Amino acid sequence: MDLESVLLGYIKRTYLPDRFRKSCSNEAFTERDLHFFAVGAAELSDAFTAGRRDMPKNYFNRKEARSAYLLYFTLTNAAKVTKCLEETSRLTGFADGRSEINILDLGCGPGTGAIACSLFFRASRAVITGVDQNVDILKDARSLFAAAGNPNHKLQTIVAPVRPAFLGDRLKGRRFDLIVAANILNEIGGIKEQRLLCQTLINDHLENDGVLIVVDPALQRTTRALMEVRNGLVADIIAPCLHCEPCPMLAFNRRDWCHFYLEWKCPETIRGVDRLLGIKHDYLKMAYLILKKRSLSPQPHRAVEEGGLWRVVSSPLNSKGKCEFVLCGRGRLKRISRLDRNRSAANAAFDRIRRGDVVRTDDGDSVTIEAPFNR
Numbered sequence: 001m002d003l004e005s006v007l008l009g010y011i012k013r014t015y016l017p018d019r020f021r022k023s024c025s026n027e028a029f030t031e032r033d034l035h036f037f038a039v040g041a042a043e044l045s046d047a048f049t050a051g052r053r054d055m056p057k058n059y060f061n062r063k064e065a066r067s068a069y070l071l072y073f074t075l076t077n078a079a080k081v082t083k084c085l086e087e088t089s090r091l092t093g094f095a096d097g098r099s100e101i102n103i104l105d106l107g108c109g110p111g112t113g114a115i116a117c118s119l120f121f122r123a124s125r126a127v128i129t130g131v132d133q134n135v136d137i138l139k140d141a142r143s144l145f146a147a148a149g150n151p152n153h154k155l156q157t158i159v160a161p162v163r164p165a166f167l168g169d170r171l172k173g174r175r176f177d178l179i180v181a182a183n184i185l186n187e188i189g190g191i192k193e194q195r196l197l198c199q200t201l202i203n204d205h206l207e208n209d210g211v212l213i214v215v216d217p218a219l220q221r222t223t224r225a226l227m228e229v230r231n232g233l234v235a236d237i238i239a240p241c242l243h244c245e246p247c248p249m250l251a252f253n254r255r256d257w258c259h260f261y262l263e264w265k266c267p268e269t270i271r272g273v274d275r276l277l278g279i280k281h282d283y284l285k286m287a288y289l290i291l292k293k294r295s296l297s298p299q300p301h302r303a304v305e306e307g308g309l310w311r312v313v314s315s316p317l318n319s320k321g322k323c324e325f326v327l328c329g330r331g332r333l334k335r336i337s338r339l340d341r342n343r344s345a346a347n348a349a350f351d352r353i354r355r356g357d358v359v360r361t362d363d364g365d366s367v368t369i370e371a372p373f374n375r
């Protein structure tokens with residue numbers, strides 16, 4: 001059974017009041033169900049954006065918040081984690097030859113990262129450890145993993161605040177092949193605290209050949225904070241950056257933030273909540289980092305960068321008679337442009353470029369797409 005079906009059935013059985021369930025014998029969501037859960041989804045959506053500073057530290061204490069999160073945010077976050085796993089595998093060959101993978105899902109909530117990893121690494125044995133400060137959401141995580149995860153994989157959960165001091169005590173020096181920290185970094189404090197957590201994970205809890213995946217909301221404030229965290233880390237940056245130099249976008253101005261758009265097929269239930277809230281999930285905005293321990297050996301992305309590769313970090317910048325893109329690579333930003341009157345077969349890639357693509361270009365308007373962000 002797919003994750004969406006498992007999730008919707010679980011929400012309805014666990015969180016829908018009896019007075020609603022008595023009127024409907026199956027697990028399909030009705031318009032009435034959507035209206036019931038949309039109240040909590042609206043509160044969370046507002047809290048995660050405009051009201052983030054005022055968010056309770058343990059909002060999962062409220063069952064209304066847990067059920068709304070399960071319905072409205074689990075599938076979107078699973079898609080983002082899966083995208084990062086795909087890019088990690090493509091750039092590092094992470095899954096190649098691994099018969100067993102030890103995974104940490106930090107701030108796991110309802111087990112979003114754990115389930116995404118379990119579905120992605122089907123061919124390997126996996127032991128997954130989920131850490132969260134909320135007992136009730138971990139109960140949801142175990143139930144969902146049992147129904148949607150690979151039956152050959154094991155999920156164990158730990159109740160603990162996501163802070164370096166607590167993690168050292170609860171993890172007892174354990175190291176992992178893969179650590180997923182999705183939508184947790186922005187909730188633990190300022191830049192110094194976030195950087196300390198990432199560096200502690202890399203130094204103390206990541207295997208020498210392991211990978212740390214960080215996903216955070218693609219909002220201006222939270223993403224620029226992530227960009228600052230990135231600048232101070234002692235680590236190899238695998239993606240989205242094609243270099244380990246200081247972030248040129250962060251230095252360029254105080255406005256722009258490095259984020260990307262992930263194409264996906266939006267589930268009808270989420271579209272139903274979208275209609276009630278006036279929101280659209282036609283694509284997913286994401287900000288992320290894929291990191292490894294600092295190494296003297298050349299990283300895969302460094303090798304290709306030397307061949308003239310750049311990451312597209314803007315949408316098309318169209319003006320009268322011209323199309324432009326901003327690229328990032330080699331520790332600097334670069335603009336490429338094509339005049340409409342010069343459109344030709346040699347520069348036809350301009351019509352297909354999207355934010356996040358990795359492209360090859362030299363001087364002039366000749367460009368080729370080497371790795372589309374949405375494959």
